[in-house]
Amino acid sequence: MSDAVRDQLSEAEGPQTMAWDSKARRLITIYLPLACFLLILLFPFYWMTITAFKPNSELLDYKNNNPFWVSSPTLDNIRKLLFDTQYPRWLVTTMGVAFGATFISLFSSVLAAYAIQRLRFKGSKWVGLGIYLAYLVPPSILFIPLASVVYSMGLFDSPWALVLTYPTFLIPFCTWLLIGYFKSIPYELEECALIDGASRLQILRRITLPLAVPGLISAGIFAFTLSWNEFIYALAFISSSEKKTVPVAILTELVQGDVYQWGSLMAGALLGSLPVAIFYSFFVEYYVSSLTGAVKE
Amino acid sequence: MSGAETISWTPVRKAPSPLARLFDSKPFLIAICLLPAFGLLAVFLTYPLGLGIYLSFTDTKLGRPGVWVGLENFQYLLEDRVFLNAVWFTVFYTAVATVLKFALGLWLALLLNENLPIKSLIRAVILLPWITPTVLSAIAFWWIYDPQFSIVSYVLVDKLHILSSYIDFLGTPWHARWSLIVANVWRGIPFVAISLLAGLQTISPSLYEAAMLDGASSWQRFRKVTVPLLMPILAVVLTFSVLFTFADFQLVYAITRGGPINSTHLMATLAFQRGIPGAALGEGAAIAVSMIPFLILATLFSYFAIGQRKWQQGGSDE
Numbered sequence: 001m002s003d004a005v006r007d008q009l010s011e012a013e014g015p016q017t018m019a020w021d022s023k024a025r026r027l028i029t030i031y032l033p034l035a036c037f038l039l040i041l042l043f044p045f046y047w048m049t050i051t052a053f054k055p056n057s058e059l060l061d062y063k064n065n066n067p068f069w070v071s072s073p074t075l076d077n078i079r080k081l082l083f084d085t086q087y088p089r090w091l092v093t094t095m096g097v098a099f100g101a102t103f104i105s106l107f108s109s110v111l112a113a114y115a116i117q118r119l120r121f122k123g124s125k126w127v128g129l130g131i132y133l134a135y136l137v138p139p140s141i142l143f144i145p146l147a148s149v150v151y152s153m154g155l156f157d158s159p160w161a162l163v164l165t166y167p168t169f170l171i172p173f174c175t176w177l178l179i180g181y182f183k184s185i186p187y188e189l190e191e192c193a194l195i196d197g198a199s200r201l202q203i204l205r206r207i208t209l210p211l212a213v214p215g216l217i218s219a220g221i222f223a224f225t226l227s228w229n230e231f232i233y234a235l236a237f238i239s240s241s242e243k244k245t246v247p248v249a250i251l252t253e254l255v256q257g258d259v260y261q262w263g264s265l266m267a268g269a270l271l272g273s274l275p276v277a278i279f280y281s282f283f284v285e286y287y288v289s290s291l292t293g294a295v296k297e
Numbered sequence: 298m299s300g301a302e303t304i305s306w307t308p309v310r311k312a313p314s315p316l317a318r319l320f321d322s323k324p325f326l327i328a329i330c331l332l333p334a335f336g337l338l339a340v341f342l343t344y345p346l347g348l349g350i351y352l353s354f355t356d357t358k359l360g361r362p363g364v365w366v367g368l369e370n371f372q373y374l375l376e377d378r379v380f381l382n383a384v385w386f387t388v389f390y391t392a393v394a395t396v397l398k399f400a401l402g403l404w405l406a407l408l409l410n411e412n413l414p415i416k417s418l419i420r421a422v423i424l425l426p427w428i429t430p431t432v433l434s435a436i437a438f439w440w441i442y443d444p445q446f447s448i449v450s451y452v453l454v455d456k457l458h459i460l461s462s463y464i465d466f467l468g469t470p471w472h473a474r475w476s477l478i479v480a481n482v483w484r485g486i487p488f489v490a491i492s493l494l495a496g497l498q499t500i501s502p503s504l505y506e507a508a509m510l511d512g513a514s515s516w517q518r519f520r521k522v523t524v525p526l527l528m529p530i531l532a533v534v535l536t537f538s539v540l541f542t543f544a545d546f547q548l549v550y551a552i553t554r555g556g557p558i559n560s561t562h563l564m565a566t567l568a569f570q571r572g573i574p575g576a577a578l579g580e581g582a583a584i585a586v587s588m589i590p591f592l593i594l595a596t597l598f599s600y601f602a603i604g605q606r607k608w609q610q611g612g613s614d615e
Contacts, residue, residue: 034408037401038419041426041486044437047448051440062451108333115330119323127331134338136536136596137346138544140565141585144572145349146341151360168342171334199321229430231547232565236573247432251551262440269433280428284421287428291491 048273051266052077059263077267085253086242087271094245097159097234098227101166105223106216108167109174114204116175117182118190128179135172142168143236150237161237162245166227173226174219177290181215182208218290221283228276246272352582359576370583380584383562386474388591390563391543394481398538399531401482402489407523409490410497420491427487435551438480442466442552470560473553477561480548489534496530497523539595544588564588 051059053073058065065071081087112131116124146165147156155161185208193203209216234245241253250268254261280287319325353370357363374380409420426434441448443466450463466476500523508518546565549555555562555570562570564584572581 030408030411030413033404034413034419037405037408037486038422041423041483044434044441044483045425045429047441048434048437060446062446062455067448067451104333104337108337111330111332112334115327119327119330121323121327131334131338134342136540136592137342138540138565138592140544140546140568141349141588141592142342142345144568144578144581144585145345145352147359147573148348148352148357148578149341149345164337165341167337171338175334199317200323200326201320225428229428229432231430231432231550232569235550236569247430251432251436262443262446265436266440269436272433273429276428276430277425280424281421284417284424287424288420288491288495291424291488291495 045273048266048270051262052270054263056263077263078271080264081267081271085268086249087246087268089242090244090246090249091275093159093243094228094247097162097166097245098224100159100163101170101227102220102223104163105167105170105174106220109171109178109219110209110216112171113175113178113182114208117179118204118208119200131172131175135169135176139169139230139232143232146233147236156237157239157243159238159243162227162230162234165233165237166230170223170226174223177219177222178212178215181212181218185211214286214289217283218286221279221286222290224279225276225287349582350586352579353586354583355579356577357579357582359573359578363579366579370580371587373580374583374587379559379562380567382559383564383567383584384587386561387543387563387565387588390474390478390481390545391539391595394478394485394542395535395539397478397482398485398489398542399535402486403493405486405490406493406497407519409494420494424487424491426484427491431484431547432551434484435480435548438476438483438548439467439552442476444468467553468557470557473557473561477549477552480552481542481545484548485538485542489538492530492534493527496527500526536596540592543591543595 050068050070053075054070055072055074055076058070058072115121116128116131150156150161150165153161155164189207189211190203193207198206229247230245231247234248235252238244238248241249244253250265250272254265254268320329352363354365354367355363356366356369405423409416409423413419440446444463447463447466449466450460453460454463465472467473504522504526505518508522513521544565545563546569549561549563549566550569553561555566564587568581568584568588571577571584575581
């Protein structure tokens with residue numbers, strides 16, 4: 001249902017609905033609650049940002065300053081984070097892990113989804129169901145045995161441990177999403193190519209994949225975000241400070257002692273979220289479609 | 298499948314190389330295509346799942362293989378008040394947070410389904426809590442919950458004069474529990490709202506018009522048109538939401554680490570604390586394994602109680 005059609009409909013039924021759907025009523029029942037939702041959902045980000053730019057004198061003094069604003073903004077917290085900590089290294093590690101895990105997952109998922117959805121074989125629906133079930137296994141029941149697997153493979157405290165374990169939750173998700181996309185590509189296109197003498201792999205490369213590009217982008221950015229945000233594996237498998245990922249490092253390296261440096265903690269939280277947020281702003285529509293696509297399929 | 302026959306019918310086709318023929322044979326291609334995904338999942342998902350169950354019956358320590366101790370870990374845990382408390386709190390946390398997330402998320406989805414200006418911008422902004430790393434927004438909540446400099450306390454005490462003293466958000470067990478639930482609900486609302494919005498948008502407006510013509514009130518339209526048509530998607534979202542809330546780790550680990558006095562441990566955080574820093578892999582695995590029956594139960598419940606099986610399996614069933 002497109003918005004344009006809805007608009008037309010509501011205009012067409014305008015005269016009858018005007019009586020009860022008046023402006024004031026709309027304001028109270030729709031805009032006011034919506035504004036409250038937006039305020040609450042966004043406030044922590046505002047608070048994070050404003051705290052990151054506050055000098056310590058303002059940070060802990062609500063009597064003489066308005067806590068909701070910052071009168072003399074400072075870049076001290078951010079400078080400290082960038083130059084006095086290993087933040088740049090954490091960022092590079094996280095990027096590398098996220099790209100590696102995304103690449104592996106996307107590669108495996110495309111092939112698996114193609115096999116399940118296009119090469120139809122006996123039991124392919126059971127394979128699909130198995131992959132769906134794999135998605136329902138939460139990392140928090142796997143990390144202890146995985147730690148022992150990683151340890152015995154000699155990958156403990158190595159970013160490779162993360163690159164190889166992240167696909168366990170990325171592959172089921174991406175495969176599921178791509179099955180949905182492949183299903184929307186008309187089967188006839190592939191049959192035409194088969195008649196023209198293309199091999200199966202040529203069909204996948206020349207016909208199916210180009211048509212599934214939106215699906216690939218959705219799956220890719222989603223996998224990237226999930227790996228960027230992953231926490232429990234990165235916390236359990238990595239112990240040396242310089243190899244940590246951003247979310248883990250900010251929590252474990254910046255929180256030290258009893259007096260919390262809220263300014264630099266918030267700067268860390270802000271800078272750690274920013275790459276994902278920027279990434280997100282470029283691909284909003286793909287995020288929404290992969291989120292809803294994954295739920296619908 | 299008529300593909301192979303079609304090819305042999307083509308008259309002017311030069312014989313393909315053996316390699317190309319191999320890649321055209323379906324069983325081989327299926328095996329090759331499924332290999333990477335299944336290899337990774339077998340090594341890093343299925344095997345650890347089995348290993349976890351095995352470990353829970355041993356007294357393995359980190360870096361030292363253990364011996365089979367049967368049900369000893371579980372017997373010990375059943376008398377461990379910290380564990381029992383964690384089980385209780387995990388169930389409570391999941392139940393309360395899920396109900397709140399769905400009530401508020403559905404409300405937000407209904408609001409977003411109205412004709413709004415800058416709708417896509419609002420939708421994009423609403424998803425922010427969900428895409429930012431949970432630990433980092435949890436740190437922001439930690440700061441909001443600071444006993445001395447909490448902005449919420451400041452507004453309630455110094456600006457609105459509703460309360461007389463600052464709230465100790467994380468200092469007492471019940472305050473800490475509710476604070477965690479609020480943070481979890483905050484993070485969960487966008488996912489629920491946006492997925493339900495997608496479900497709402499598939500409902501044809503003509504159904505509402507028909508109901509309106511028959512004189513249905515707006516509550517009746519919601520109850521008799523929206524809710525039944527939203528049920529299938531609701532069931533899927535509910536399954537995911539319950540599973541991931543039950544297995545939540547990051548929020549609690551970042552904000553309270555299970556304290557004060559172990560009152561806010563979830564099963565996952567307790568398993569981590571005993572298993573990794575405490576090095577008792579066997580006991581940690583036993584705690585993690587005790588989550589499995591709850592997870593299966595929750596999945597089955599939302600699958601059979603609310604889900605419409607046929608629709609849900611549409612993805613693999615055609």
